[in-house]
Amino acid sequence: MKIGIIGEGAIGRYVAEALQQRGWGPHAVLARTTQAKDTSLADVVRVTSVTELPAEIALVLDCGGHAALTQHGPALLAQGTDVITLSLGALADATLAETLTQAAQSGGAQLHLASGAIGALDSLRAAKVGGLTDVTYIGRKPPLGWKGSPAEVQLDLGSLSAPTVHFEGTARQAALSYPKNANVAAAVALAGTGFDDTRVKLVADPTITANIHEVQATGAFGQFSFRIEGSALPDNPRSSALAAMSMVASVERLLSPMSM
Numbered sequence: 001m002k003i004g005i006i007g008e009g010a011i012g013r014y015v016a017e018a019l020q021q022r023g024w025g026p027h028a029v030l031a032r033t034t035q036a037k038d039t040s041l042a043d044v045v046r047v048t049s050v051t052e053l054p055a056e057i058a059l060v061l062d063c064g065g066h067a068a069l070t071q072h073g074p075a076l077l078a079q080g081t082d083v084i085t086l087s088l089g090a091l092a093d094a095t096l097a098e099t100l101t102q103a104a105q106s107g108g109a110q111l112h113l114a115s116g117a118i119g120a121l122d123s124l125r126a127a128k129v130g131g132l133t134d135v136t137y138i139g140r141k142p143p144l145g146w147k148g149s150p151a152e153v154q155l156d157l158g159s160l161s162a163p164t165v166h167f168e169g170t171a172r173q174a175a176l177s178y179p180k181n182a183n184v185a186a187a188v189a190l191a192g193t194g195f196d197d198t199r200v201k202l203v204a205d206p207t208i209t210a211n212i213h214e215v216q217a218t219g220a221f222g223q224f225s226f227r228i229e230g231s232a233l234p235d236n237p238r239s240s241a242l243a244a245m246s247m248v249a250s251v252e253r254l255l256s257p258m259s260m
Contacts, residue, residue: 001255004028004057006072007064008037010236011086014244015063016041024251028057030064030072050075057081059254061247066090066179069100077103077111084112084250086243088186092175092195114250117240118184118213120226121191128192130220135192136199137171137185140212143204145238149178151204163205171198178202183243184213192217211240 003025005012012029017040019025028045030053031037035046047053050072053060060076062069062085069087076083077100091097104111115121124135143157151157151166167174171189174182182200189198205212210229217224233239253259 001058002027002054002056003251004030004053004060006030006060006062006068008041009063010233010239011244011247012063013041013235014233014241015061015247018244018248019251024255026061028053030060050079053081059084059251061251062087063244063247070096073111074099074103077109078107080107080109082109082112082254084114084247084254086114086116086183086247088113088116088190089175089179089183090186091190092172092186112250112254113187113190114243115246116183116187117211117228117230117243117246118187118215119228119242120215120224121187123224123226124188124191124215124217127217127219127221127224132193132217132219134199134216134218135188135197136201136216137188138201138203138214138216139181139184140203140205140208140214141181142208142211143206145211146181146202146204149181151202155204157204160204160206163203163207165201165203167200167202169200171195171200174200174202180238188215 005026008031016026030047059082066087069085069090143160154166171185172195174185185200189195213228215226231241233241
């Protein structure tokens with residue numbers, strides 16, 4: 001299978017290197033410019049639009065964020081190209097979600113949702129079958145991890161001395177208000193009770209150095225709580241290492257004759 005990548009930020013570069021190590025490409029890069037940022041990708045076919053992609057590209061990995069999925073996702077799916085995305089928060093926009101669904105149906109393609117920086121989604125999806133009564137996601141980051149988000153307006157991030165909640169609401173509200181920070185909340189919502197019935201709490205915490213994700217769920221299955229402390233990619237302290245790894249794992253599941 002010929003694979004393309006959207007974006008060449010920290011996550012895109014990690015994924016590209018992992019593909020190269022496995023002999024899987026990438027065979028094309030869809031970016032804003034045809035000039036390579038990474039020398040390891042200099043010889044890869046580089047394009048700036050979906051129409052320029054080589055016809056043999058059958059799978060595109062969206063590592064470019066919400067804007068990239070919005071710009072390129074519908075065209076890729078409509079032409080029959082499968083897409084794996086980490087930009088789950090973008091699906092909180094009901095119009096975009098419907099556009100992507102219709103494009104996938106018309107093109108006979110599929111939009112695969114990578115789990116991103118959170119685990120336990122298999123358990124949550126299984127629990128949904130029997131019925132969920134409550135799902136809550138709590139996201140904690142060091143104060144500067146919220147720089148560039150609405151938290152920066154609400155709080156003096158540089159002077160916090162104690163954990164401070166700066167958002168409480170639904171997963172849809174979180175994903176739309178924090179497009180660069182709430183993909184995990186969106187992943188939890190999509191696996192469980194949906195954007196409007198998943199509760200979210202976002203915390204700026206000066207006592208931690210890692211991003212901490214917690215999921216609490218109750219239902220007919222019983223109850224569980226899950227916590228993960230995630231490391232960032234060395235190239236970008238705002239990019240989750242596990243999110244990049246989950247993209248590679250998604251490709252492995254698609255290419256393997258036996259997958260879990």
